[in-house]
Amino acid sequence: AIACPANITELATSSAGAIVNYTAPTATDNCSATPQQTAGLASGATFPIGQTTNTFSATDPAGNTSTCSFTVTVSGVAPSITCPSDIAVNAATGQCSAVVTFAATETTGIPASTISYSVASGSTFNVGTTTVTATATNAVGTDQCSFTVTVSDAEAPVALCQDLTVQLDANGQASLSANDVDTGSSDNCGIGSLALNQTAFGCGDLGTNQVTLTVTDVNGHTSICTAQVTVADATAPTLTCPTNITVVATSDAGAVVSYATPVYTDNCSATLQQTAGLASGATFPLGTTTNTFEATDPSGNTTSCSSTVTVEGVPPAIVCPADISVGTDLGQCSAAVTYAATETTGIPASTITYDIAPGSTFSVGTVTVTATATNSAGTDQCSFTVTVSDDEAPVALCQDLTVQLDANGQASLSANDVDAGSSDNCGISSMSLDQTSFDCDDVGGGNAWALEFDGVNDYVTVPNGTANMVG
Incomplete structure (x- = not known):
C-alpha cells in the first residue's frame, strides 16, 4: 500500500508560481515496496499557478502495484x-x-x-x-x-467691437444691443454672454459716446472692448405757421397786426427764429408782407414755414364842392375859377384829379367838372358845375355925321355909320339905329337919334345922337 500527503494549497510567490515542499508518500508491503512518482512535480519544485496532481506508485517484488495522488494548488494573488x-x-x-x-x-x-x-x-x-x-x-x-x-479654461475670450452710428427716432430715442457692437468676439470654449454698458440713447447723447462691451465665456472669463457710438438725429422739426391774415389799414402806415406764434415740435428740442417779415404786434404796411419762420434742432435740421399778412387800403370817398356860379372877369368873356374837392376817408391818402384843373379859365356858360379820387384801394368820382355869367354891358360909342340928300330928297344911314368903335367883353352881337331914313323935312342940324347896341349877352340904348341934314 502507498499513502500520499494531503492536498496542498499555496499562494504563488511570482508569476511562475510557488516553490512547494511536500512529504514524500510512504509505501508498506508484506515484503517490500519503493514509492515512485509517476506524475507531477517533485517536492521543492516551483509549482505553476493552478493545480498540479502529483501521482505516486509503489510496486513490490512480486509486481503488485499500488498508487496514490494528491494535488498542489498554487493560487494567484488578486491585483491591488x-x-x-x-x-x-x-x-x-x-x-x-x-x-x-x-x-x-x-x-x-x-x-x-x-x-x-x-x-x-x-x-x-x-x-x-x-x-x-x-x-x-x-x-x-x-x-x-x-x-x-x-x-x-484659463484662456480669456477675445473681445472685438465696432464703432456705430445710430439715428434717434421720432421720439428722440435709439437703442443698441451687445450684438450690434460685437464684430466677431470669440472664445476657445464659446461665449456665454455679451453685455453692453449702455444700450439706450436719447437727445442728451447726441454726438460721440464710448460704450464698453463685456464678453463672458462659458467658463466665466471676461474680456472687454470699447466702441464709439455716434448718436445722430436726422429728424427735422415740425413747424406750423398761423393762417394768412387780411386786415384793413387804420392809417397810411398800415395797421398793427398781432398773430399767433408758430407751433413747432422736435424729437429733441428746437429753437424758433423769424427770418423774414415783421414781428407780431408790429405795424404792417399796406400790401402783403410774408412772415417766414425757421425751426432748428441741435443737430442742425431745419424746417421753415411762411404765412402772409395783407393790409388792405380803404377806397376813397370823394366830396365835391357845391355847384359854382361866377361872373366873368372884368373885360373878359370868361372867368378863372378855382375849387377843391375833398377826400379824407381813403387809406392810403388818395390823389384827386379833375377833368378840368382848378384855376382853369371857364368861358361864359355852364361846364360840368368831374373830380376823381384814386388810391391803391380804388377810385371814387363826383361832379359839380361851373357857371360863368356875362354881367358886363357893352361900351357904345357914337359919332356925329352930315349926310347929303339925293336927287329925290332922300338920305339914309346905318348903325355902322354912326358907331365909333363900340365894344363888349364878349363881343357885339348887333347894332341898330332908331332912324335910318332922312328927307327934306330933316334938313338942318340937331336931328336927334338913338343908337341901340345889342351885345352878345346884353342890350344897350344910347340916345341923343345928332345928324345934320344938308340939302
Whole structure:
C-alpha cells in the first residue's frame, strides 16, 4: 500500500508560481515496496499557478502495484491597483480641451494584471472634471481605483467691437444691443454672454459716446472692448405757421397786426427764429408782407414755414364842392375859377384829379367838372358845375355925321355909320339905329337919334345922337 500527503494549497510567490515542499508518500508491503512518482512535480519544485496532481506508485517484488495522488494548488494573488493622483491641467491654447496621459500601477497581482481605463490615457478631455476608472485584472480577480482629470479654461475670450452710428427716432430715442457692437468676439470654449454698458440713447447723447462691451465665456472669463457710438438725429422739426391774415389799414402806415406764434415740435428740442417779415404786434404796411419762420434742432435740421399778412387800403370817398356860379372877369368873356374837392376817408391818402384843373379859365356858360379820387384801394368820382355869367354891358360909342340928300330928297344911314368903335367883353352881337331914313323935312342940324347896341349877352340904348341934314 502507498499513502500520499494531503492536498496542498499555496499562494504563488511570482508569476511562475510557488516553490512547494511536500512529504514524500510512504509505501508498506508484506515484503517490500519503493514509492515512485509517476506524475507531477517533485517536492521543492516551483509549482505553476493552478493545480498540479502529483501521482505516486509503489510496486513490490512480486509486481503488485499500488498508487496514490494528491494535488498542489498554487493560487494567484488578486491585483491591488494604485491610481495616479487627481490630474489638473489647462486647456490647450485655442482649444476647449486637453490631451491627458496617465498610468495606474499594479504590482501585487499574480499573475501580473492587465490594466484598463474607462477613458484611455492620451484621450482628449473637455474642460471640466472627468472621473477615470482604472481596472486591474488577472486570473485571480479584479481591482479598481478612480481619479479625476480636471481640464481648466484659463484662456480669456477675445473681445472685438465696432464703432456705430445710430439715428434717434421720432421720439428722440435709439437703442443698441451687445450684438450690434460685437464684430466677431470669440472664445476657445464659446461665449456665454455679451453685455453692453449702455444700450439706450436719447437727445442728451447726441454726438460721440464710448460704450464698453463685456464678453463672458462659458467658463466665466471676461474680456472687454470699447466702441464709439455716434448718436445722430436726422429728424427735422415740425413747424406750423398761423393762417394768412387780411386786415384793413387804420392809417397810411398800415395797421398793427398781432398773430399767433408758430407751433413747432422736435424729437429733441428746437429753437424758433423769424427770418423774414415783421414781428407780431408790429405795424404792417399796406400790401402783403410774408412772415417766414425757421425751426432748428441741435443737430442742425431745419424746417421753415411762411404765412402772409395783407393790409388792405380803404377806397376813397370823394366830396365835391357845391355847384359854382361866377361872373366873368372884368373885360373878359370868361372867368378863372378855382375849387377843391375833398377826400379824407381813403387809406392810403388818395390823389384827386379833375377833368378840368382848378384855376382853369371857364368861358361864359355852364361846364360840368368831374373830380376823381384814386388810391391803391380804388377810385371814387363826383361832379359839380361851373357857371360863368356875362354881367358886363357893352361900351357904345357914337359919332356925329352930315349926310347929303339925293336927287329925290332922300338920305339914309346905318348903325355902322354912326358907331365909333363900340365894344363888349364878349363881343357885339348887333347894332341898330332908331332912324335910318332922312328927307327934306330933316334938313338942318340937331336931328336927334338913338343908337341901340345889342351885345352878345346884353342890350344897350344910347340916345341923343345928332345928324345934320344938308340939302
